[in-house]
Amino acid sequence: MEVYASGSISVTQSDLPPVALFRPASVDDAIADLAEAPAPAAIFAGGTDFFAWLREGATPASLIWIDRIEEMKAVEQTADALVLGARLTHDEAWQHPALDAVPGLAASWRKIATVRIRRQATLGGNLMARRTRYELSILLTALGASARFAGPAGVTELPVDKIWDADLSAHPLLVSVSIPLAGAPAIDYERSLRPTVTQALCRRGSGVDATHRVVVATEFLRPWWTDAAAADAPETVFAKLPDDFHDPAVGRSYVAKAGAAFLRRQIARLGDPA
């Protein structure tokens, strides 16, 4: 334990002290386990980020391993929303036919990570690792998605872009995300300059009523987003980039110029369904 606490020695999974293991088969069981588990409890999904987190000094007293919770693999499409279970792997998600409800989403999602990681890593882990270099927060923020959390205090929902700073200690389990389908959203994702700058554009509506949500992020900065009329000039959109959106590697003006150039390309790629 002292080794973990000091942070001065890089630890591996074999240095993990004994922890209480819980392996719930349903969300309800997970909630009961979270109430009973010695604190601090950690949720374990695909495990692709988890050990990096331990090496950074995390010291869980118990693990809630969620690999048996089949309901968290569900994909549900209604007239209003596309709901994706948090335990879907990247590959399971982008290959699911329901993603056709949002043109461009499957093509954007399949760009993320490597073959090995895409098979193992989950949607929930990507968001809940809360690392700026991970990309689902960018796509899901562009789509205006909300996240559903459960825990001993019940269920709560919040916009995906609010996860970064949320205190989720009473509702720690991300169960699903919900993408609203009003206005027939379509998305384009530009990551040719990753990790320097990546950018998602979501269009809703068509013709003069079309709106855009633009989301830009860097390796070191959380996604920044803005809503604009589809007719707005890219430079006008990026004039709104906050002064403190100052990436330590490339600075603000580089991001604004790259973002405007990307936006021009993305508008052309999305076209107009009218």
Ligand SMILES: Cc1cc2nc3c(=O)[nH]c(=O)nc-3n(C[C@H](O)[C@H](O)[C@H](O)COP(=O)(O)OP(=O)(O)OC[C@H]3O[C@@H](n4cnc5c(N)ncnc54)[C@H](O)[C@@H]3O)c2cc1C
């Ligand atoms: C080599 C490599 C390349 C990668 N490349 C990319 C890339 O190009 N783009 C990209 O976006 N990402 C990339 N990643 C990151 C990868 O997508 C994430 O590591 C992954 O999504 C985490 O999911 P997981 O299921 O493995 O999470 P875990 O490692 O199990 O957990 C990660 C964190 O999330 C928490 N957590 C997991 N599930 C839940 C849940 N349902 N509710 C609450 N908390 C939860 C855990 O407690 C932990 O804190 C890469 C990772 C690796 C190792």
